[in-house]
Amino acid sequence: MFNTNARSDMKDNGNIDVYPSEAVAQQEDSFTAEDPVNIGKILKKIRTQYQLTLEDASKRTGVAKSTLSKIENEQISPTFAILQKLAKGLDIEIPQLFVEPKQQQATGRRDITEQGKGQQHLTTTYEHELLATQLSSKKMLPYKSRVHARSFEDFGDWVRHDGEEFLLVLEGEVQLLTEFYQPRTLKTGDSAYYDASMGHLVVSSSKEDALILWITTS
Amino acid sequence: MFNTNARSDMKDNGNIDVYPSEAVAQQEDSFTAEDPVNIGKILKKIRTQYQLTLEDASKRTGVAKSTLSKIENEQISPTFAILQKLAKGLDIEIPQLFVEPKQQQATGRRDITEQGKGQQHLTTTYEHELLATQLSSKKMLPYKSRVHARSFEDFGDWVRHDGEEFLLVLEGEVQLLTEFYQPRTLKTGDSAYYDASMGHLVVSSSKEDALILWITTS
DNA sequence: AGAAAAAGTTTCCAATACGAAAAATAATTG
DNA sequence: CAATTATTTTTCGTATTGGAAACTTTTTCT
Numbered sequence A, B: 001m002f003n004t005n006a007r008s009d010m011k012d013n014g015n016i017d018v019y020p021s022e023a024v025a026q027q028e029d030s031f032t033a034e035d036p037v038n039i040g041k042i043l044k045k046i047r048t049q050y051q052l053t054l055e056d057a058s059k060r061t062g063v064a065k066s067t068l069s070k071i072e073n074e075q076i077s078p079t080f081a082i083l084q085k086l087a088k089g090l091d092i093e094i095p096q097l098f099v100e101p102k103q104q105q106a107t108g109r110r111d112i113t114e115q116g117k118g119q120q121h122l123t124t125t126y127e128h129e130l131l132a133t134q135l136s137s138k139k140m141l142p143y144k145s146r147v148h149a150r151s152f153e154d155f156g157d158w159v160r161h162d163g164e165e166f167l168l169v170l171e172g173e174v175q176l177l178t179e180f181y182q183p184r185t186l187k188t189g190d191s192a193y194y195d196a197s198m199g200h201l202v203v204s205s206s207k208e209d210a211l212i213l214w215i216t217t218s
Numbered sequence C: 001a002g003a004a005a006a007a008g009t010t011t012c013c014a015a016t017a018c019g020a021a022a023a024a025t026a027a028t029t030g
Numbered sequence D: 001c002a003a004t005t006a007t008t009t010t011t012c013g014t015a016t017t018g019g020a021a022a023c024t025t026t027t028t029c030t
Helices: A006-011 A020-024 A039-049 A054-061 A065-072 A080-090 A094-098 B006-011 B020-024 B039-049 B054-061 B065-072 B080-089 B094-098
Strands: A119-122 A126-130 A140-147 A164-171 A173-178 A184-187 A191-195 A200-204 A210-217 B119-122 B126-130 B140-147 B164-171 B173-178 B184-187 B191-195 B200-204 B210-217
Touching (some): A039 A065, A039 A080, A140 A200, A164 A184, A184 A191, A200 A210, B054 B065, B054 B080, B164 B184, B184 B191
Antiparallel strands (some): A126 A140, A164 A210, A173 A184, A173 A200, B119 B126, B140 B210, B164 B191, B173 B184
């Protein structure tokens, strides 16, 4: 069901420090002239990563969607003027058009994460699905967590970190354990908001694993 | 004539550690889409820095010189295909076309420094003119030095550094002072070669300042 | 599954880039 | 300083790009 090399995993007691995606982000070499750079493929990757349709991209850049389509399909070689429009409209730097796209700043962007399509991050106590991982430097880190933990002992110690946290129970029933407070049961639909520097934990109190939405300030 | 804040200058006793050009190299921000990037101006800078004519560049890149001319003069917006040819032919990375050019590797290149057009570097003892500063990572560092110094005392201590040194007297007469050796007078046309880790100095022994060509291994 | 909407591709023509050669400048040389 | 050569710019025909709209494919909704 979940990871069994318990000891080493216990250090990581379900808390998320940084989005793994930021650390994992593949390091691409900067483009050398020898490589067969496919500007079309790259542009498409950028556009789809932004979750823009050709029409959206057209509106942003002022370049006809037909042109965009042809560029993406390597049917034409865009002029530098077009490259500039693309860069400006998509708010990227031109050299970015020659390297595989990475995460993007959140400003002016959106990132839709479909059910189950988020980035998985497993611990012994929780099964996290990170949301909106395409965007970096976000003010909030949203993720869904399936709660395997059943008791304080499953963690070993309180979870503590900077910032504040909000959670909403999506499925099942959980107990919110909070330092200095009495445990509190939260049913589906209930939510909580708390200072994350105060020790806190969530354990499932129903038979099934509970599912919660979690949002942490970064 | 030369710098007068003597004390701080004495530390720098005429020896050249690195080409100042490498340290001085202006730090340009990477291009943001907002800036009005002038690909023509940049291309021209690169080409002239390589000391290539339009025809040379045309041969290297396979792009017609007329096209190159028009690009440089911003009369046309080159297609991406052309940008690729330029990058490949000039052996640069495409993003380089969007930033002010810096020094270039020496491989396959040449750099002519016209009389007096080298990069000036003044000390209390010498007046250096660095040569071939367009190229980086050179095996040899050539420079001309006008010798102001007249005695060992003008330095304070031996000059020492890794590598070997060759010098040729271009004008005037100098004394080559070398650790473990007797001083030796060198007239115009005379030359010397020595291990630079051994203390060494050159002082002018004629009435006028002497001029020498100096080449150091790096 | 069929209709409607959305997204992507292709067509066609005007606008523009590309290259060869001619014309104009700039640099050299006697 | 005129003549020559080297270098850059302009001209002009051809090839290619870029955009509006038509068309096709994919997705969504009932």
